[in-house]
Amino acid sequence: MSAVTVFGAPEGWDAVLLARRAAEHDGPLLHATRDDARMARLAEALSFFAPDIEVLRVPAWDCLPYDRVSPNPELVSERIATLTRLLEKSAGKRIVLTTVNALVQRVPPRHVFQGSSRALAVGGTVQPEDLARFLEANGYGRAGTVMEPGEYAVRGGIIDIFPAGAADPVRLDLFGDTIETIRSFDPATQRSAATLDRFVLRPVSEVFLDKASIARFRTGWRELFGAKSAEDPLYLSISEGRRHPGMEHWVPLFHDTMETLADYLPGASVSLDHQAEEVLTARLEMVADHYAARKAVPRDGETPYRPLPPEKLYLDRAGWDAMLSRGPLFAFSPFGRPDDTPGIDGGGRPGPVFVQSGGGAGTNVFDQLRAQAERWKGEGRRLVVAAWTRGSRERLANLLREHGFQADTAEDWANAQKLPAALVTLGIERGFVADRVALVSEQDLLGDRISRPPRRRKRADQFIAEATEIAEGDLVVHQDHGIGRYDGLMTLTVTGAPHDCLRLLYDGDDKLFLPVENIEMLSRFGSETAGVSLDKLGGTGWQARKARMKSRIRDMASELIRVAAARKLHEAEVMAPPEGAWDEFCARFPFAETEDQARAIADVLEDLASGRPMDRLICGDVGFGKTEVALRAAFVAAMSGGQVAVVVPTTLLARQHFRVFSARFAGLPVKVAQLSRMVSAKEAAEVRKGLADGSINVVVGTHALLSKAVTFAGLSLLVVDEEQHFGVSHKEKLKAMRADMHVLTLTATPIPRTLQLALTGVREMSIIATPPVDRLAVRTFIMPFDAVVIREALQRERFRGGQVFCVVPRIEDLGRMAERLAEIVPEARTVQAHGRLAPTELERVMTEFGDGKFDILLSTNIVESGLDMPAVNTLVIHRADMFGLGQLYQLRGRVGRGKQRGYAYLTWPPNHRLSVAAEKRLTVMQTLDALGAGFTLASHDLDIRGAGNLLGDEQSGHIREVGIELYQQMLEDAVAEMRAEKGRRRADDRDWTPNIGLGLPVLIPETYVRDLPVRLGLYRRIGALTSDAETEAMAAELVDRFGPLPDEVENLLQVVSLKRACREAGVEKLEAGPKGMVLGFHGNAFRNPAGLVSWLSSKGGLVKLRPDHKLAIVREMNVAERMRMARDMVENLNRIAGQAKAA
Structure with missing residues (x-):
């Protein structure tokens, strides 16, 4: 059955046509888009144009056919949430969006999902063991702390689950087997957010590991691949009921049959995106190519891959046609309908693009828009201008006003259609003209935007403190005893009550047991521990x-x-952004600003306007948008008549920044120049002359800018990028230049919060910790070099039109790697780059690679610093064990910066044994990937890249x-x-800590928090509490996450609170038992001796001062009285000590 073509359906307007079709058709609608990005835009457009219609999405797996990696769990959970939802009746109209790649792939049969959903409601009953079995069988994995879809944790009567298709995880609080409350919670902070009445648990994997499915898989596997294949690691894992990476590519073996998405939508009207046919052809070819490559005989040392015949998992052309022939079929086209051509006229056409090619926003753009709007008005069309975000909508409103054009904001499509000119928030790439409306997108006016969903601000500090703190075997530092090794947590009986203590090993195998409430005496030494020796307990070396x-x-x-x-x-020139031009300059930024970025920009503007020299450090992870902050500062300085120098550590970065600055300042009265090795001698002389006479406003360069031959007519702003990469002498020159000008320093070095506090008011700092990209933007694979996997990775990138960085540690490794790449992907075009190339040659290589003339850039780590190439989304690092952690982290930051997901492969030779240190570095990289909080995590570990140079070498x-x-x-x-x-x-005050012994059990029981690292992290956080308000908040969080506080935890919180009061009062020791209590003062001295004597005499002999200067109470007291008496005593002593201060 051939499709009916719907002409006049440009992107954006096609959403309106789909909504109209849904209103006419009795059943559901299924629309297949070209790719995931297009599906996301269409879903947003539908929710704007037709908010009453239910829109569901079935994305494709984000891995290649026959891959060795599994699809992203978030994606799988969305697929399953939709498939199970389709089995439920819809109350209203429903449109299902998918992609060609997803539609051509078979899915598990409907009956599998029919009994697999489980609704849980407040007041209902559930047995934790049954629920755990259900979760395991449906693809969920047990975790210590729930952060990703498909994870669950059981902590006594509290169960955390991240269900398939849910935006947030949920927390069940049980009383016995009854569900008392259901709350959603923030995975970053682990704190509860909203209360729910019920929620539905759906499978989180298309592969079930119940007994029947495993038996079906085993039989099918042996039938297809023979008895010898039973040694395959995948077969062995599944047979034992364990999940295995990439097992989804054998999903048909787990089910008795497979179906298509159309089987879930009987009676659906199907429509296809423009160019869907080309995408289908490419996909079918890709499946055939990958199947053939996998069937090939493996080389020596490679694990054989046993691919399923394509027809088991994918439709062929005949199967595709048969699936689409069941109901009405439409094909959308943005073009107008030619005369006498059968089809439907959708009545739309692509709108005009006002922006000049190259993305520069000349002032005439808005004049053109005003003239065009008048013409549309004459034709009876209303104008709608669509901005990507609320922030850019406000900016556009200002720009339009400044150009004499009035447009009112509208929150929805219904209101927009009532206004002659409306401004709306809608992420649409190109505008359209149709019926009685003309829609112009922000991109039509200002050039390419890069769409990114708003990010929940990650407040992961305390959560990551738990996840990444002290592990057994780590070196730690005790304030009094120096460097020791942490050897685990032990429960000892202290004064007749159980007490958790940290066991520390010192030189000569001496042991020290530190009570958990004194954990603040302990700090981590850091990761670089080679050659560090333990201190001797009682020795003098440490104190010295x-x-x-x-x-x-x-x-x-x-x-x-x-x-x-x-x-x-010193005084500095007051600089303020020029009105009008400022909004236009900001509007050229193609991203939505993150919260932190906006704050950093505001900080810089405030500094520039203060009349004092700015010295601000902008600290943000790779790809978090620090350059934009520098651009805005440079704009303000240059437009105020000053000169700006941007100093960077490498010629490649100078070249990139020069291009970025030139593009952003195009059309403005600002001249931008470059000074580095890549500039010819003649050009360099001209640049120096321009800087001296003031004709050049902004210069970007390497340390060549710091030479004595360079003089400035009026340098007012110095921007230093990636300061940590400069040598000592260059840093000294930068320091000398700083005295009375504005200085803005950018660094990707994560600065720990404590160090930030330490320097408050010494060096101003803005931290950009909100990532602009998805948390799992770069998927990281750490493995021995596998030719099949690497070929797949490179082919995946080539097929989606992207490029690859392949990095080796030394120049001499380039030749061998080039030969290996030629064997693995002979069809790919490879070019080499390294630091010994002549500047002109390096410039040529980078330009040609940037222009897409090559697929792979094979290089040393010269690509590490700040390079921004959005087309590069796959990174292969060979001999990753030879790179430092900071280098690996920076290199990985070079990919996944555009709209595509990034992939990083950290490899080493298969027969090479990793050193312990290298293994630790690579493990940390995997952790950084899993948590997606590289910045916050690294800020707990300054040595992730060696000690930074914030304070000097x-x-x-x-x-x-x-x-x-x-x-x-x-x-x-x-x-x-x-x-x-x-x-x-x-x-x-730091050098001592009160010791408290009340004979109470003080610990977090294992039955309350089972996960040891989480328990230890909680001890560290409790030890760092600084006020009663913080203690109360901590108690609330513990109840929220783990359930009602056991007595031992109540005691722990009270003892920590009592310790704070003791420190204030100068009480170093407080011990209490059944017969009384003794208090000893720090240094045997009290701040107000006269007041103390007076108070003692008023107590009538109840409290006595002993000859050894300790206070004693002799009376019988039970456990509860000890804590109350101790608090009363210490509060009284604090009051008396305070009287001395007042006097």
Whole structure:
């Protein structure tokens, strides 16, 4: 059956036509788009134009046919949520969106999902063991902490689940087997958000691992591949009931039959996107190619791959035609209907594109729009301008107003159609003209936008503190005893009650048991532990090292404060953004600003307008948009008549920034130039002359800008990018230039929050921690080099029109890798780049690669710093074990920066044994990927890339002496002390901690929090609580996450709170038992001796001062009285000590 062509259906207007078709047709609608990005745009357009229609999506798997990796669980969970929803009757009209790739793939039969959903409601009953079995059978995996779709955790009467297709995970609170409450919660903070009455649990995998499915798989596998294939790792895993990466590619073996998406939609009207036919042909060819490649005999050392015949998992052309012949079929086309051609006229056409080619937004764009709007008005059409976000809608409104054009904002399509000119929020790429309306997109006016969904701001600090803290075997630093090794958590009986203690090993196998409530005496040493020796318990070496370090850090702090104070005395030109031109410049930014980015820009504008020299550090992870902050600052400085110098560490980065700055400043009265090795001598002389006479406003360059031969007519802003990559001498030159001009430094080095606090007011800092991309943007695979997998990866990228970075550690490795690539993908075009190439040659290579003349750039790590090539979305690093963690992290940040998902393969030779350190680095990379909080995670681990250079090069040596956390703490203390900040604990307060023994059980029972790393992380967070309000919040969080507090945890929170009060009062030791209580003061001294004596005399002998200066109460007291009495005593002592302060 041939399709009826719907002409005049440009993108955007096709959503309106689909909605109209849904209103006419009795059954559901199924529409197949070209790809996932198009499906997402169409879904957004439908929810705008027809909010009453239910829109469901079935995305395709995001892996190649016959891949070794599984599809993304979020994607699979959306597919299954839709398939199960289709088995339920719809109350109203329903449109199902899918892609050609998804429609050509078979799906599990309907009966599989019919009994697999389970509704849970408040007041209902559920047995945790039954629920766990149901979850395991339906593809869920048990986790310590639930963060991703398809994970669940059972903690006594609390069960956390991230259901298929849900936006957030849910928390069930049980009383016995009855569900008392159901709450959704934020996976980043683990705190509850909203209360629900019910929710539906659906399978999270298309592969079920119940007994019947496993038996079916085993039989089918042996029939297809023979008895010898029973040694295959995949077969063995499934036989044992364990999931295996990539097992979804054998999904037909788990089911008795397979169906198509159309089987779920009987009586549906089907429509196809423009160019769907071409996509189908390419997909069928790809399936055949990959099947043939997988059938090929493996090379030596490679695991054989046993692919299913294509017809089992995919439709062929005949199957596709048969599926589409069951009901009405339409094919959409954006073009007008030629005369005498059969088909339907949809009445739309693509709208005009106002922006000039190249994306520059000249001022005439809005004049053109105004003239065109008048013509449309004459034709009886209303104008609708669509902006990507609310923020850009406000900006467009201002720009239109400034150009004398009035458009009112409308929140929905119904209201937009009532206004002569309306501004709406809708992510549409191109506009259209149809019926009585003309819609113009932001992209039509301002050039390419890059659509990104709004991100929930990740407040993952405390959560990651739990996930990544001290592990058994890690080096730790005790304030009093120095460097030891953490050897696990033990429960000891202390004064007759169970007590959790951390066991620490020291030199000579000495052991120290540290009570958990004193955990703040402990800090992590850091990851770089090679050559570090343990201290001797009771030895003097540690105290000497610590004292030496204290004096050095004090000197450093005073220097920092002196420099900061000197800068505050200087004056700088007040700069403000020019009205009108500023909005237009901002509107050229093709992304939606993230929350943090907007805050950083506001900080910079405030600094520039303050009349004092700015010295701000913008700190953000790779790809988080720091360059945009620099562009806005440069715009303000240049338009205020000053010169701007942008200094970068490499010629490649200089070339990239020069291009970015030139494009953004096009059409403005600002001249941009470049000075680096890539510029000819003649051109460099002209640039130097232009800087000296002031004709050049913005210059981008390497350290060549720092030479004495370069003079500026009026340099007012210095931007330093990736400062951590500069050498010592260049840093000194930068420091000398800083004195009385505005300085903006950009770094991808994650700065720990503690260090940020330490430097408050010394160096202003803005942190961009909100990622602009999906949390799982770059999927990271860590494995020995496998030619089949790498070929797949490279082919995947080529087939989707992208490019690949292939990185090796040394120049001499390039030749061998080039030969290997030629064997694996002879059809790919490869070019090489490295630091020894002549500047002109390097420029040529990078330009040609950037222009798409090559598929693979094979290079050393010169691509590490800041390069931005959105077409590059696959990265292969060979000999990943030879790279530092920071380098790997930066390299991975180079991919996944456009609209496509990024893939990173970190490989090493199959027969090569990894060192322990290399294995640890690669494991951390996997963790960073899983949590998608690279910035926050790294901020707990400054040494992820060696000690940063925030304070100068010598600090790395200092950090090695006392460990990273203690170093930061000492620096914070020194800065605070020098600035005599009130309300901060003085540094000598850090050197002791109250010891409290009340004979109470103090611990987090294993039955309450089973996961040891989570338990230890909670101890660290509880030890760091600084107020009663924080303690109450912590208690609320524990109840929320784990259930009612056991007595032992109540005791722990009370003891930590009591410790705070003891420190304030100067009480170093407090011990209580059935017969009484003893308190000892720090240094055997009390701040108000006279007040103490007076108070003692008023107690009538109940409290006595012993000859050893300790206070004693002799009376019988039970456990509850001990805690109450201890609090009363310490509160009284605090009051008396406070009277001395007041006096």
